[in-house]
Amino acid sequence: MRILLVEDEREMASWLERALAQSGFVPDHAPDAHSAEAKLAEREYDAVVMDLRLPDKHGLVLLREMRARGDVTPVLILTAQGALQDRVRGLNLGADDFMSKPFALEELEARLTALVRRSRGRPVPRLQCGALEYDSESRAFSLDGAIVHLTPREHAALVALMLRSGVPVEKMQLFGKVFEHDSEASPDAIEVVLHRLRKKLAGSDVHIVTVRGLGYMLESMQDGP
Structure with a gap:
């Protein structure tokens, strides 16, 4: 666009x-x-x-x-x-x-x-990664059909990862999506947000992995070989 x-x-x-x-x-x-x-x-x-x-x-x-x-x-x-x-x-x-x-x-x-x-006049797009689904009209995430309750920063991080599921997102790029451009937060603050997200996704077929040297990636076990 x-x-x-x-x-x-x-x-x-x-x-x-x-x-x-x-x-x-x-x-x-x-x-x-x-x-x-x-x-x-x-x-x-x-x-x-x-x-x-x-x-x-x-x-x-x-x-x-x-x-x-x-x-x-x-x-x-x-x-x-x-x-x-x-x-x-x-x-x-x-x-x-x-x-x-x-x-x-x-x-x-x-x-x-x-x-x-x-x-x-396009229909409402939905993004999906395994059991995790994002409805861009309601801006809501659901996991196995149940709404996932997120803080604004968790929501911003998960949207950024969902848009590029299966592809690593660089740490600073993800930080820029989650924190305001004039935020005084350290780039390492993104680790806290990701830790909370991992806990909320625990037990599902979707997880956030750290790709050494490349960043973080959302992936589903269904996508494996």
């Missing part, structure tokens, strides 16, 4: 570009409204992630102009915490979804996937 990221804060944009690319998205970055308009004219995007506080034009003005010329690309707006007025105006101008800063990367990715799916 090709995503246009309209964000003037360079550090935030770089972090989002890396994270989205690691999750299989194809992000293009526009640091201001003028650049965004040029990119939208050049190619079609599956969705737009738009900050409102742009240096040359307010994001809601950019959104209004997109809709006025018939551009129906799904738009997810990033707002300041509690900016109710921006949300109301955005809805009236044709925004499709909102997220407040700071936000969890895993939730942003889930919302983008849902936006694109709805715009294409």
Whole structure:
């Protein structure tokens, strides 16, 4: 999925570009409204992630102009915490979804996937690894048909591993999915999250293995020889 990221804060944009690319998205970055308009004219995007506080034009003005010329690309707006007025105006101008800063990367990715799916009329995708199943619409995991209760960090880690089941995920890549980009947590904190996940998967045919030098991998015993 090709995503246009309209964000003037360079550090935030770089972090989002890396994270989205690691999750299989194809992000293009526009640091201001003028650049965004040029990119939208050049190619079609599956969705737009738009900050409102742009240096040359307010994001809601950019959104209004997109809709006025018939551009129906799904738009997810990033707002300041509690900016109710921006949300109301955005809805009236044709925004499709909102997220407040700071936000969890895993939730942003889930919302983008849902936006694109709805715009294409696609069925709800389900991911499966052995007895473990993930419903991306409800964002719920089930194991042998029973809901698995997870903390937000456990959920983010398991989604990242599930999306690449059978393939190792590097430690720092997984850390970036679980902890906020400005978190002061040590990279070793991911071990605590994985330890709790292993306990919750214990007794099933699904487990998280450490692949020396490569990272961590979710696998099912059903996938073996």
